[in-house]
Amino acid sequence: xxxxxxxxxxxKTYTGGFTALKNVNLDIRRGEIFALxxxxxxxxxxxxxxxxxxxxxxxxSVSASGHDIxxxxxxxxxxxxxxxxxxATDSFESVWATVNFSRGLFGKAPDPxxxxxxxxxxxxxxxxxxxxMALSGGMKRRVMIAKALSHExxxxxxxxxxxxxxxxxxxxxxxxxxxxxxxxxxxxxxxHYIEEAEEMADRVGVINHGELVLVEDKHTLMQKMGEKELxxxxxxxxxxxxxxxxxxxxxLSEDGSQLVxxxxxxxxxxxxxxxxxxxxxxxxxxxxxxTRESSLEEIFVGLVKGARREKEQQLTGETQG
Amino acid sequence: MNWYGIRAIxxxxxxxxxxxxxxxxxxxxxxTSLYFIVFGAAIGxxxxxxxxxxxxxxxxxxxxMLSLLSESISNASFGIFFPKFSGTIYEVLSAPVxxxxxxxxxxxxxxxxxxxxxxxxxxxxxxxxxYEIVHPFWMLGFLVLTAxxxxxxxxIIGVWADDFQKLQIIPLMVITPLTFLGGAFYSINMLPELWxxxxxxxxxxxxxxxxxxxxxxxxxxxxxVSLGMTLLFLLLCxxxxxxxxxTGYRIKT
Numbered sequence: 001x002x003x004x005x006x007x008x009x010x011x012k013t014y015t016g017g018f019t020a021l022k023n024v025n026l027d028i029r030r031g032e033i034f035a036l037x038x039x040x041x042x043x044x045x046x047x048x049x050x051x052x053x054x055x056x057x058x059x060x061s062v063s064a065s066g067h068d069i070x071x072x073x074x075x076x077x078x079x080x081x082x083x084x085x086x087x088a089t090d091s092f093e094s095v096w097a098t099v100n101f102s103r104g105l106f107g108k109a110p111d112p113x114x115x116x117x118x119x120x121x122x123x124x125x126x127x128x129x130x131x132x133m134a135l136s137g138g139m140k141r142r143v144m145i146a147k148a149l150s151h152e153x154x155x156x157x158x159x160x161x162x163x164x165x166x167x168x169x170x171x172x173x174x175x176x177x178x179x180x181x182x183x184x185x186x187x188x189x190x191x192h193y194i195e196e197a198e199e200m201a202d203r204v205g206v207i208n209h210g211e212l213v214l215v216e217d218k219h220t221l222m223q224k225m226g227e228k229e230l231x232x233x234x235x236x237x238x239x240x241x242x243x244x245x246x247x248x249x250x251x252l253s254e255d256g257s258q259l260v261x262x263x264x265x266x267x268x269x270x271x272x273x274x275x276x277x278x279x280x281x282x283x284x285x286x287x288x289x290x291t292r293e294s295s296l297e298e299i300f301v302g303l304v305k306g307a308r309r310e311k312e313q314q315l316t317g318e319t320q321g
Numbered sequence: 322m323n324w325y326g327i328r329a330i331x332x333x334x335x336x337x338x339x340x341x342x343x344x345x346x347x348x349x350x351x352x353t354s355l356y357f358i359v360f361g362a363a364i365g366x367x368x369x370x371x372x373x374x375x376x377x378x379x380x381x382x383x384x385x386m387l388s389l390l391s392e393s394i395s396n397a398s399f400g401i402f403f404p405k406f407s408g409t410i411y412e413v414l415s416a417p418v419x420x421x422x423x424x425x426x427x428x429x430x431x432x433x434x435x436x437x438x439x440x441x442x443x444x445x446x447x448x449x450x451x452y453e454i455v456h457p458f459w460m461l462g463f464l465v466l467t468a469x470x471x472x473x474x475x476x477i478i479g480v481w482a483d484d485f486q487k488l489q490i491i492p493l494m495v496i497t498p499l500t501f502l503g504g505a506f507y508s509i510n511m512l513p514e515l516w517x518x519x520x521x522x523x524x525x526x527x528x529x530x531x532x533x534x535x536x537x538x539x540x541x542x543x544x545x546v547s548l549g550m551t552l553l554f555l556l557l558c559x560x561x562x563x564x565x566x567x568t569g570y571r572i573k574t
Contacts (some may be wrong), residue, residue, distance in 0.1 A: 104329030
């Protein structure tokens with residue numbers, strides 16, 4: 001299936017010389033929820049801003065629904081809705097006026113019935129005549145979403161949608177995003193909350209220093225890169241890992257009360273049977289055990305640290321060369 | 322053409338006018354009325370006619386121009402500056418609207434406000450002095466042309482300004498002095514010869530002179546020159562705006 005967004009060789013260097021994006025290639029599939037992860041300054045917002053037409057690219061091309069974002073910007077932009085990171089709203093306008101303004105701006109004829117439905121879905125109908133300045137931060141965030149959806153886009157960008165919102169609203173938004181996906185909207189979100197990506201995304205992209213480090217199906221990523229831990233709770237704390245077990249990937253918790261064994265999820269032989277046998281041989285008893293998979297956050301941190309190490313090694317190599 | 326987009330920007334800007342009616346309309350009308358009371362009724366009654374026109378009536382075109390220029394600039398500059406300042410400009414930039422449509426919306430609304438204001442000042446003047454309009458269509462033409470041209474100029478200032486001080490500096494420090502020295506309250510023929518020549522470098526002279534000609538059929542400079550200079554300034558503004566959108570100057574990074 002043709003991707004709904006296709007990014008090819010995208011680069012951006014700002015006037016000051018800072019390179020925010022380097023040769024980014026990315027395909028977003030129609031109807032998916034794609035989470036773009038990366039530390040601050042990685043290039044997430046620049047990438048979104050270029051696709052939406054707010055920032056000019058230095059090199060490369062982008063198409064949305066088959067339309068080039070520069071040559072055929074009208075058709076491309078008509079397909080896209082954007083909820084930016086910052087709460088930028090027209091403080092003195094009413095909710096109703098500002099959402100209708102957005103619809104008109106995107107070239108759509110007025111449709112009060114659709115706007116009413118949208119405001120009701122976002123629990124904003126009761127506030128439709130309120131000035132935006134009188135709304136809470138969470139409500140303002142909902143208004144931004146209503147504005148982005150006012151022209152019925154098929155692609156929705158959510159740049160840090162739940163930054164600074166309370167848990168309840170975050171759950172509501174997750175629910176809304178799932179509902180939008182079910183209605184056929186493709187969603188691209190950037191987030192600092194990895195649990196958000198873990199909870200909602202179909203695929204994950206990790207961007208760091210302007211480079212797309214990887215793009216992977218979320219479950220595949222967690223399987224491919226994830227580790228599993230087996231924790232054994234000891235009845236008596238140990239001072240150190242016994243020498244007879246030193247060749248195993250074992251570590252001891254700080255208080256010595258737990259032995260932690262790490263193993264590869266995808267390996268056919270996890271080594272657990274051998275571990276238990278050797279623990280028995282060493283007369284080490286345990287009163288409880290549990291296993292835990294590494295989270296997306298741990299994988300993400302590992303990836304970013306790995307990329308940083310690689311960069312440092314490159315730099316060291318260049319200096320020595 | 323994205324007509325809905327133009328209409329959305331236009332309606333949004335006009336809504337701001339009605340929301341701030343005192344500041345947008347009532348305040349300039351009041352200050353102009355004070356000019357009529359002081360210069361037209363009080364001082365004007367002791368002054369002789371200029372080019373066969375009573376002083377009170379003579380200053381009407383200049384006073385309308387004074388308000389028209391400053392309001393066109395301030396409305397249009399604020400219109401585009403505020404979305405930049407508040408961050409809401411992202412929506413306009415990400416919408417399927419062309420540069421022409423964006424300018425049509427913002428400049429159209431700013432010019433509309435200025436024309437409404439000019440008409441209100443004209444009506445207000447009737448309460449203080451008698452006047453006739455010899456060339457009403459030309460008067461309307463100059464009014465619209467000047468409002469559009471200076472709204473475009475205001476748009477450029479709004480894009481250029483990155484703080485509120487810069488937004489005010491051109492209207493206050495450049496336009497107002499040029500208008501006062503451009504023959505709003507006197508005929509440039511009343512100046513010493515050297516100053517008459519220097520004054521011709523002031524572009525506002527041509528606007529006021531042309532506008533006054535439409536009222537009373539008398540002008541400081543030839544009407545063709547007035548019209549030509551106004552059109553030239555319009556062309557300069559259009560070129561600058563074209564360049565702004567082409568390069569993304571202070572709008573896009």
